Amino acid sequence: MKPEDDVFAPETVDEQAEQLSRSLYAIPSRQGHTADAKLVQNLHRMYELEQEDARSVARVRRQLEQQGWLAPERRAPRSTGRPPRAPRLDTQAHRLLPRPGQRGWMVWLATAAAVLLVTTLIGGLVIGLVLVRQGTGHTPRQATVTVPSHPTATATPSLEQHTIYAIAANDTVVALDAATGQVRWHHQSFGTFKNSNASLALAGKVLYIGSYAGVEAIHSQDGTTLWQTPTGDSQSQLLIQNGIVYVGASENLSALSATDGKILWSKTGTPPYRLDAISDGVVYAETGGPFAAYDAATGAILWQKTYQGPVQMEDFCCAADHVAIFTAGANGGDASGFHVYALNARDGSERWGYSKGVEVVPFGTANHLLYGETNDRHLFALDLGTGSPLWQVQNTHTVYSASTLTEAGVFVGTDQGTAAMLSLSSGTALWTTPIPGSTGYSYPVGEAEGTAYIFDSNFANLFALDSADGSLKWHTAAHIGATLVGGSNGVVFLMTNLAVSAVNASDGTSLWQLGQGTIAGPVLLG
Amino acid sequence: MQQRPRATGLDQASATALFHTYSPMVFGYLRRHTPAREDAEDLLLEVFLAVFERGGLATLPEEEQVAWLRQVARYKLTDYYRRRARRPTTSLEGYAEEMYADEALAPEQVAMQHEEEHRLRAAVQQLSPAQQQVLRLRFGEGWRTAQIAEAVGKQEGAVRMVLSRALKLLRGLYRDDQEGVTPQ
Numbered sequence A: 001m002k003p004e005d006d007v008f009a010p011e012t013v014d015e016q017a018e019q020l021s022r023s024l025y026a027i028p029s030r031q032g033h034t035a036d037a038k039l040v041q042n043l044h045r046m047y048e049l050e051q052e053d054a055r056s057v058a059r060v061r062r063q064l065e066q067q068g069w070l071a072p073e074r075r076a077p078r079s080t081g082r083p084p085r086a087p088r089l090d091t092q093a094h095r096l097l098p099r100p101g102q103r104g105w106m107v108w109l110a111t112a113a114a115v116l117l118v119t120t121l122i123g124g125l126v127i128g129l130v131l132v133r134q135g136t137g138h139t140p141r142q143a144t145v146t147v148p149s150h151p152t153a154t155a156t157p158s159l160e161q162h163t164i165y166a167i168a169a170n171d172t173v174v175a176l177d178a179a180t181g182q183v184r185w186h187h188q189s190f191g192t193f194k195n196s197n198a199s200l201a202l203a204g205k206v207l208y209i210g211s212y213a214g215v216e217a218i219h220s221q222d223g224t225t226l227w228q229t230p231t232g233d234s235q236s237q238l239l240i241q242n243g244i245v246y247v248g249a250s251e252n253l254s255a256l257s258a259t260d261g262k263i264l265w266s267k268t269g270t271p272p273y274r275l276d277a278i279s280d281g282v283v284y285a286e287t288g289g290p291f292a293a294y295d296a297a298t299g300a301i302l303w304q305k306t307y308q309g310p311v312q313m314e315d316f317c318c319a320a321d322h323v324a325i326f327t328a329g330a331n332g333g334d335a336s337g338f339h340v341y342a343l344n345a346r347d348g349s350e351r352w353g354y355s356k357g358v359e360v361v362p363f364g365t366a367n368h369l370l371y372g373e374t375n376d377r378h379l380f381a382l383d384l385g386t387g388s389p390l391w392q393v394q395n396t397h398t399v400y401s402a403s404t405l406t407e408a409g410v411f412v413g414t415d416q417g418t419a420a421m422l423s424l425s426s427g428t429a430l431w432t433t434p435i436p437g438s439t440g441y442s443y444p445v446g447e448a449e450g451t452a453y454i455f456d457s458n459f460a461n462l463f464a465l466d467s468a469d470g471s472l473k474w475h476t477a478a479h480i481g482a483t484l485v486g487g488s489n490g491v492v493f494l495m496t497n498l499a500v501s502a503v504n505a506s507d508g509t510s511l512w513q514l515g516q517g518t519i520a521g522p523v524l525l526g
Numbered sequence B: 001m002q003q004r005p006r007a008t009g010l011d012q013a014s015a016t017a018l019f020h021t022y023s024p025m026v027f028g029y030l031r032r033h034t035p036a037r038e039d040a041e042d043l044l045l046e047v048f049l050a051v052f053e054r055g056g057l058a059t060l061p062e063e064e065q066v067a068w069l070r071q072v073a074r075y076k077l078t079d080y081y082r083r084r085a086r087r088p089t090t091s092l093e094g095y096a097e098e099m100y101a102d103e104a105l106a107p108e109q110v111a112m113q114h115e116e117e118h119r120l121r122a123a124v125q126q127l128s129p130a131q132q133q134v135l136r137l138r139f140g141e142g143w144r145t146a147q148i149a150e151a152v153g154k155q156e157g158a159v160r161m162v163l164s165r166a167l168k169l170l171r172g173l174y175r176d177d178q179e180g181v182t183p184q
Helices: A013-026 A035-065 A103-134 B012-032 B035-054 B062-086 B093-099 B107-125 B131-139 B143-151 B158-177
Strands: A163-168 A172-177 A181-187 A197-203 A206-210 A215-219 A225-229 A238-241 A244-248 A253-257 A263-267 A272-278 A282-286 A293-294 A303-306 A311-320 A323-330 A339-344 A350-355 A360-366 A370-373 A377-381 A390-394 A411-412 A416-424 A427-435 A443-448 A451-455 A462-464 A471-478 A483-488 A491-496 A498-505 A510-514 A519-526
Touching: A013 A035, A013 B131, A013 B158, A035 B012, A035 B035, A035 B107, A035 B131, A035 B158, A163 A197, A163 A498, A197 A238, A197 B012, A215 A244, A238 A272, A253 A282, A253 B107, A272 A311, A272 A498, A282 A311, A293 A377, A311 A360, A323 A360, A339 A370, A339 B012, A370 B131, A411 A443, A411 A451, A416 A451, A443 A483, A483 A519, B012 B035, B012 B062, B107 B131, B107 B158, B131 B143, B131 B158, B143 B158
Parallel strands: none
Antiparallel strands: A163 A172, A163 A519, A172 A181, A197 A206, A206 A215, A215 A225, A238 A244, A244 A253, A253 A263, A272 A282, A282 A293, A293 A303, A311 A323, A323 A339, A339 A350, A360 A370, A370 A377, A377 A390, A411 A416, A416 A427, A443 A451, A451 A462, A462 A471, A483 A491, A491 A498, A498 A510
């Protein structure tokens, strides 16, 4: 063991840092590695994050430049903290450039890598084509999913019939036993999930997967392939209705037979296509051009809409009861120009409009009603058919409280550090409860099996409240930023930091977790 | 380039200055509260579009500018979680590196790791500018001390000395941590 004075001594500091860096990349980090290694690892990570952040900000800046908001950036040296004589400034490019003394072998290496890449691509293409032509599954490689070996047996929920499906790293789909977190099967997708909007949808005993290559159907019990249809990269959630799978891809909007994957109809035009909803036999999709509505059975375009002039289309909200709900705002974002519009599903004609002179945000439909909120501290429920208000209540919250529709009522966070549940039918407060430590708007997550989940105003804790009376069940600093996957038999499933967790809904104890970084996409409870 | 129609008189120079000054801070805040980097980028765009469209921020005192921006960022974050609940589709583009993180971490350990990173960043900011610069080049750029010396115009021995002192100072942080000393 080195004497303390020799650690990071000037004569050896560079070599020691290099050694620690190399060992870190070779050995997976885990508890128990030395404090010095942790220091070096965290320094690397800290600067990597800084550089990634700078690249992210630069990307946003370019978008704002293209829109004319910002002046084009001058290529003068920026205040990056780098030395003035540093040979390279661009961090992304830097890692690809040879360092002094490395150029010769780097050229050889680059050539070899290029040859290898081309060979791999061609090989992959050939294999992919063969698989598609065969229309059958192929032997999945070993998934890299790490499964905890210590599912804490603090509860014995009856979850044997339930499965958690998730998109994991390395383009695999994994099925977990909901009770234990153990892997039941894993499936290698026929297309990558990178650079696409991966999605999972379950219908009966079939799991449908949207990937960069297209849509794939697999048996939910064992992960075996049923069919694969290369539609191109899936851009949004797959929608399934009446035995048809709808997919919006970069180049097309397609309807596939859920039974065999055969393309029933396909639309091309201004890409990309993003599916928003299907309701009452109408498929709603955002395209690179206007918003469009299609007949779900035939693909015939029913109508398309682009608001021109002083009002522009802002966002699709939802569709139900033969109407589609949109928000629209005045050009320039003037809050006084925000409106809600209900368009007839079959022809796109305006059925009714709702305006309050302030920003209005609808957030869901239930029982023939549209629920929304305004930033002058009102919640409202409108009749979907006529737009007439059923109720309107003033509260302490504003449009930014992220109210959520639940089975128990309208779940809201207020700017007074409280949470409240309002009656769906009358808007009256069923209960109001303070969120400990919350000084401003809290953030509702959702509700499952009689428990409502909400973050405090500082995103420091997740609180579980009884949906019936608002009493606090438990809180935890874990699962910050979580989304609610679902709940069953006293267990709630959360996705946090690319991990999926099973939590005892009664006391917040962790039952099992599929570790951070192993989950890459949507998680589904089936 | 054609100017976008605006409801306010915020000129391009003011908008550029605002973005230059505050975008790193706002992005850092958004990234801490979103699971995917690309989502934080989208939200950063939305925050500054709101700033530019509504205007007025450039005329506020600096402290009020920061408070106003944080508020808008929080609003956009809230909207993001609402939208995400409505459309549970997840894009993977920004996940590439995190996808291959190789360890199963309990939530408590994740929280500890974030705390550790926070403490390290705070400790680095306490170092001298020269020490920070050498650390950045050594661990951010991956340069060896000889390359750093060449770039900054100093002797390699001097760079080694700076790096050694910086690491020994930071090392104290981790020694305390390993011995179970709770930092104040």
